Amino acid sequence: MKRERNGGIWDFEHGIVPATGGQDLILGLDGGTTSTVCISMPIFPFTNGSLPPDPPPVIARAVAGCSNHNSVGETAARETLEQVMADALSQSSSTRSSVRAVCLAVSGVNHPTDQQRILNWLRAIFPKDVKCFVHNDAVAAMASGTMGKLHGCVLIAGTGTITYGYTEDGREARAAGAGPVLGDWGSGYGIAAMALTAVIRAYDGRGPQTMLTSNILKELQLSSPDELIGWTYADPSWARIAALVPVVVLCAESGDEVANGILLDAVDELAQSVKAVVLKLGLCGQDGKEECPLVMVGGVLEANRKWDIGKEVISRVSKEFPKMHPIRPKVEPAVGAALLAWNFLKEESRQEAFGS
Amino acid sequence: MKRERNGGIWDFEHGIVPATGGQDLILGLDGGTTSTVCISMPIFPFTNGSLPPDPPPVIARAVAGCSNHNSVGETAARETLEQVMADALSQSSSTRSSVRAVCLAVSGVNHPTDQQRILNWLRAIFPKDVKCFVHNDAVAAMASGTMGKLHGCVLIAGTGTITYGYTEDGREARAAGAGPVLGDWGSGYGIAAMALTAVIRAYDGRGPQTMLTSNILKELQLSSPDELIGWTYADPSWARIAALVPVVVLCAESGDEVANGILLDAVDELAQSVKAVVLKLGLCGQDGKEECPLVMVGGVLEANRKWDIGKEVISRVSKEFPKMHPIRPKVEPAVGAALLAWNFLKEESRQEAFGS
Incomplete structure (x- = not known):
């Protein structure tokens, strides 16, 4: 003792x-x-x-x-x-x-x-x-969806994103989770950074105009896209940037094509992470048709709005693995x-x- | 005094x-x-x-x-x-x-x-x-290519990237230069970050295998892609990451498709910056056919290898602005x-x- x-x-x-x-x-x-x-x-x-x-x-x-x-x-x-x-x-x-x-x-x-x-x-x-x-904490997230059983896939997408998978015989694999520099594009940080980039590109003429400009500037109480540069680098916290995700969702719901494209890209990225882990561990069997739980946690997946990122990820994943059943932990x-x-x-x- | x-x-x-x-x-x-x-x-x-x-x-x-x-x-x-x-x-x-x-x-x-x-x-x-x-320093870069005349476009691509344009009547415009979070993808940092991301994606199954893996690990004296995460976040200096550009160029020259794709994307980004500035200021006239200097500086554009990023940018820009004449300052x-x-x-x- x-x-x-x-x-x-x-x-x-x-x-x-x-x-x-x-x-x-x-x-x-x-x-x-x-x-x-x-x-x-x-x-x-x-x-x-x-x-x-x-x-x-x-x-x-x-x-x-x-x-x-x-x-x-x-x-x-x-x-x-x-x-x-x-x-x-x-x-x-x-x-x-x-x-x-x-x-x-x-x-x-x-x-x-x-x-x-x-x-x-x-x-x-x-x-x-x-x-x-x-x-690690992904294990707890997995178990929170399966009542303690360590089998299946857990997709976490909050400020960052990571996917873990576990087989019943104790093997595991992961995808993404390497941080923003190393391409966690489906994360809250990734989505928001893409939106900020789109505002800069619209401003300097490299990209199309977007509703993201007025909505993000309003949210951050800034008066010009120029000021976004100072705002972005003033504080290195990823969570502060990720907090803009609801603004991106709102713009996409209002029909903004740029915002819509950013969310669709994020869905692709998240679905790819799941796919990589499922294939690496053979979680859905050789033909991809076996049952497997997919636990989904984190603010990006819980958006629960008309434009529902989590729902889109499920729909994308289901095309390849029809018996992957999504679980949002209670x-x-x-x-x-x-x-x-x-x-x-x-x-x-x-x-x-x-x-x- | x-x-x-x-x-x-x-x-x-x-x-x-x-x-x-x-x-x-x-x-x-x-x-x-x-x-x-x-x-x-x-x-x-x-x-x-x-x-x-x-x-x-x-x-x-x-x-x-x-x-x-x-x-x-x-x-x-x-x-x-x-x-x-x-x-x-x-x-x-x-x-x-x-x-x-x-x-x-x-x-x-x-x-x-x-x-x-x-x-x-x-x-x-x-x-x-x-x-x-x-x-600002872009003005000196511009003038170094035009023997002191402030007219035309200057594309700078080193660790970061920015494009400036100047008209003879004193107007100016810029594109990019907002830093890595805000999408300066054609920069040395941007190219190298994409390459590091490609290594992580190949490793966790989200992306295709690439020669970048062995070449970057060798360059950084690391033994596994896992270690790239620690390496990347250990030091926030952008220049340290940008220093990997020659490795990416080398892999592209050896026929690696992933490295090649990264460089082609960078060329696109850089050409887009130039195009945005030229159009905003009307530097090549209404029909895009007028003469205009394009001063090109920075390590990314001076690579001077078989896969020449600067040359590709010129070729891309020339398609839209045939009389834009590239200058590499002496x-x-x-x-x-x-x-x-x-x-x-x-x-x-x-x-x-x-x-x-």
């Missing part, structure tokens, strides 16, 4: 009178670049073949800031992760001795070495018999992470029952 | 015994983001209709660092500009009283307010009767700036002669 390195983080445990009757818990954590969420969930029975309750019963939910070690550094990331897990347990009136499994899905975990480092640190926090799982990724841990425990218990 | 604000910058003047026989001089300065060059040139006679001597006689040449006020701040930029002018004069064994005209062409001068601010400061340095001109931009000042002086003397 862990040395009390971080002072008071676990002090609350001394005062806990188990209110949940010593109920065993799972912790699911989704750690992103903007925020980190940890939820606690009771262990529900592993009847063979059973699915988790829908909706899954969440006991407590704690929120913290960024836990991507690439952004805030190793020490700060760990402290955030440890604190948010402690908060979730404290809110559950439970201690670490009630925890059966922890699943951390953290952005920035891209290599087995990252995974192992976090795993070692995590194991030092919890009692020895707690099962610990560490993945639970948040942290719950997905907890369900994933539950599934691992279930599988383990099944194997034990069979004596394997 | 200027207060000796900057301590010793002009101290050398006290020791000058005019070695050039009190010869009148022009200073031409080209101030960029990487370096600043100032040259001094004797005043040669303004015989009516005469052209400047070819090659123009340069007496001295001084070099300094960045003088873009957006990059290093106003104070540092001014100090650099003042020092490099003093160095050029000192090397010419002359003092400010020998100077007839100064032309500063400095990057980052985009608005009349920038121009006026620098002009006021410049006038305080030199005696009252010295003619002072302030422009003198450097600082000399162009000096020739521009000479032309202004000549024009003034002509007008005086006519009593206008």
Whole structure:
């Protein structure tokens, strides 16, 4: 069990009178670049073949800031992760001795070495018999759509975009997610950067006139396309540029051809990412006709307007993989992470029952 | 005349015994983001209709660092500009009283307010009767190709790209130059970013295989396309990415279709910039058949290999504007700036002669 390195983080445990009757818990954590969420969930029975309750019963939910070690550094990331897990347990009136499994899905975990480092640190926090799982955040997004099953494809399109795929026998693949310089054109950033470019091109005579000009200038309270240059380079945050996506959608809905073209290109890009992953892993079988879940998350896909980017991506993907079934998760990724841990425990218990 | 604000910058003047026989001089300065060059040139006679001597006689040449006020701040930029002018004069064994005209062409001068601010400061340095001109650096590039005449189009394509056009009656227009986020695809940065993207796409299955993969990885001493992501975002310098252009050209020359496509797209983009400026200013007349110089500068256009980007741009532009004649300057931009000042002086003397 862990040395009390971080002072008071676990002090609350001394005062806990188990209110949940010593109920065993799972912790699911989704750690992103903007925020980190940890939820606690009771262990529900592993009847063979059973699915988790829908909706899954969440006991407590704690929120913290960024836990991507690439952004805030190793020490700060760990402290955030440890604190948010402690908060979730404290809110559950439970201690670490009630925890059966922890699943951390953290952005920035891209290599087995990252995974192992976090795993070692995590194991030092919890009692020895707690099962610990560490993945990147795409895994939590996937599991949030499949109730904890790691099989299929997950397309994430927010400020950035990335596609992951997982086979039932444990292989995985990814496409895109290399950042804006390296061609994540279907991302919110990509769409908005194309729209800003279209405004500049209309202004200097390289491109056709577009409604994007007046609408983007109004949104940003600028008076001339000239000022877009200063605006763009004043702040390197990708999210700030990606926030213009709704303006692009609005212009496309109003019939603007340039905006429409930008969204159609984005749909192409996103569909290509899915296709690449499906083919690489053979997720829809050799003939492309097998069933496979496609979990879709992120602001770009949730636009939910007349011009629905997510819907167009599905329609494009379905042409090649007719049995790919789209899922828009009803639970948040942290719950997905907890369900994933539950599934691992279930599988383990099944194997034990069979004596394997 | 200027207060000796900057301590010793002009101290050398006290020791000058005019070695050039009190010869009148022009200073031409080209101030960029990487370096600043100032040259001094004797005043040669303004015989009516005469052209400047070819090659123009340069007496001295001084070099300094960045003088873009957006990059290093106003104070540092001014100090650099003042020092490099003093160095050029000192090397010419002359003092400010020998100077007839100064032309500063400095990057980052985009608005009349920038121009006026620098002009006021410049006038305080030199005696009252010295003619002072302030422009952005594209003007010097233009003048370096036309021996000081500000008429025609200048296409600059190095790390970035921008096109400027000037009419004989003083109008001007520009295209592109809005930076990489805003679509300067024909730039060195744009070409290299597309090549890096192509490597990522080939790797994750979204795009075709390409020779760019092995060649770029070798150039950067990386072992996998995965590592390109870290490499790209480790250093935000655009020039570092643009330095990959020769690798792209090499692959295109070896018949790689992806590299070839990237270069053809860049040619399209650059030709579009020229076309936009020519049409906006009517530089080739209403029918597009009139003569007009096209000055071409920057590393992307000087590639001078079998796959010659500059040559392809010319061929594309010539289809629409058959009498647009390409010029690759034989003198450097600082000399162009000096020739521009000479032309202004000549024009003034002509007008005086006519009593206008």
